[in-house]
Amino acid sequence: MIFYTYICFLLHILIISSLQQKSLLGNTIRKELSKFQCDIHDFTSTYKNEFQESPFRNRSIKEITASWQSTFPEGNYRTNTKNSIPFSRMNLREPDTILRMAEYQAMIYCKSTMVGAPSDISSIRNMAKKNLRVGNFTIEATGFDRKRVSYWYIASNIAQQSIILVHRGTKTSNPSDVFDDLDRFNIHNSHGLLNRDFSYLSSSKDVYVDSGFYQRFQHEKTAIVSALRPVLSRYSNPAFSFIVVGHSLGASWAFLNAAYFASQNDINQRMSAIYTFGQPLLGSAAFVNEITKKLNTPNERYVRVVNRNDMVPHIGCGKCIQPEYATEKWIMNTNEVVWKDCDGGKDLKCSSGIPCNKLSWSNHSAVGKLSMRGEFCRIASNS
Numbered sequence: 001m002i003f004y005t006y007i008c009f010l011l012h013i014l015i016i017s018s019l020q021q022k023s024l025l026g027n028t029i030r031k032e033l034s035k036f037q038c039d040i041h042d043f044t045s046t047y048k049n050e051f052q053e054s055p056f057r058n059r060s061i062k063e064i065t066a067s068w069q070s071t072f073p074e075g076n077y078r079t080n081t082k083n084s085i086p087f088s089r090m091n092l093r094e095p096d097t098i099l100r101m102a103e104y105q106a107m108i109y110c111k112s113t114m115v116g117a118p119s120d121i122s123s124i125r126n127m128a129k130k131n132l133r134v135g136n137f138t139i140e141a142t143g144f145d146r147k148r149v150s151y152w153y154i155a156s157n158i159a160q161q162s163i164i165l166v167h168r169g170t171k172t173s174n175p176s177d178v179f180d181d182l183d184r185f186n187i188h189n190s191h192g193l194l195n196r197d198f199s200y201l202s203s204s205k206d207v208y209v210d211s212g213f214y215q216r217f218q219h220e221k222t223a224i225v226s227a228l229r230p231v232l233s234r235y236s237n238p239a240f241s242f243i244v245v246g247h248s249l250g251a252s253w254a255f256l257n258a259a260y261f262a263s264q265n266d267i268n269q270r271m272s273a274i275y276t277f278g279q280p281l282l283g284s285a286a287f288v289n290e291i292t293k294k295l296n297t298p299n300e301r302y303v304r305v306v307n308r309n310d311m312v313p314h315i316g317c318g319k320c321i322q323p324e325y326a327t328e329k330w331i332m333n334t335n336e337v338v339w340k341d342c343d344g345g346k347d348l349k350c351s352s353g354i355p356c357n358k359l360s361w362s363n364h365s366a367v368g369k370l371s372m373r374g375e376f377c378r379i380a381s382n383s
Contacts, residue, residue, distance in 0.1 A: 065380040067369045083135030086161040087241040100133040101275040102367040105247050108168045110377035131382040141227035161240045169248030185211040199263045209283040210317045217256035241272035251279035259291040274302045278364050281316025292323040305329045306351040311359035
């Protein structure tokens with residue numbers, strides 16, 4: 001009887017275990033299918049909203065200016081100009097600090113005003129005359145893509161005691177941008193391949209990065225560092241802050257550049273902050289978490305901004321994740337300048353908790369009501 005009971009007990013355990021495994025497998029499959037469907041939704045939503053429903057298309061100068069003006073709690077920027085405050089005296093995560101960086105980011109999308117001269121950046125330089133958050137800056141260096149359109153730039157601002165490196169996001173007319181976005185292969189660090197750029201990473205197959213974003217970083221790394229070091233030397237006063245900024249594809253690029261700078265002692269000592277807007281998923285948990293810890297040591301420097309239900313921060317290579325140890329700054333209501341600090345990248349009370357079918361392209365190229373696309377460059381002067 002005891003033997004019979006024992007056999008029945010074992011069979012019961014095996015059946016339950018089998019059912020649990022099937023249930024777990026079913027849940028895994030459902031999650032994968034859900035993710036696949038989410039990616040399909042995101043893909044179609046991207047193009048639908050880009051060409052039809054974006055709230056930042058075909059706006060008049062008056063509408064653009066009024067929208068910008070509404071990003072100030074006091075309602076009138078002229079009576080409370082803050083564009084001469086040094087970055088080191090501003091709160092890293094305050095909306096006004098983030099919006100200053102968003103303006104620097106938006107300017108890289110300014111189009112050339114000269115026919116047949118895409119590399120002309122006078123439209124960016126002219127923004128220094130408009131009394132905006134960016135204030136009176138100087139363009140120190142620029143990089144261009146194959147079509148001679150601005151790829152990245154380095155600006156200095158004496159009043160703000162800042163040096164800013166800005167990375168451009170995807171430009172659909174540039175095939176290289178599209179290829180880098182769609183390249184979903186991964187580069188693993190099994191044999192220390194990534195340690196050439198990120199010496200502090202663990203050598204493991206679990207440490208990997210999206211190939212497309214990594215290739216973008218690799219392609220421009222030497223040019224950027226060669227341009228950056230002389231600027232840092234020219235403004236050697238330790239009171240000057242060095243800030244890295246990027247949007248969309250450029251956000252992943254900025255993250256990788258900052259990760260590289262963290263292994264270069266001379267640059268790392270000067271790097272005060274990293275701001276990414278709409279940053280896609282770009283690497284494994286081990287990869288992004290090790291880098292995030294490095295960037296936030298000894299002080300927090302990495303600010304990952306997500307605008308409402310922007311879909312891009314939730315898509316990327318198969319097992320890529322949001323950084324678990326980065327405090328996401330979530331703009332939960334684009335009608336107010338009141339934002340939320342989230343508990344890491346998995347906080348379901350923030351953007352990670354938004355259902356897939358509620359994600360949208362329409363909020364990807366904005367920070368609250370501030371457009372970070374080329375239309376920002378048409379804003380009226382605030383003088």
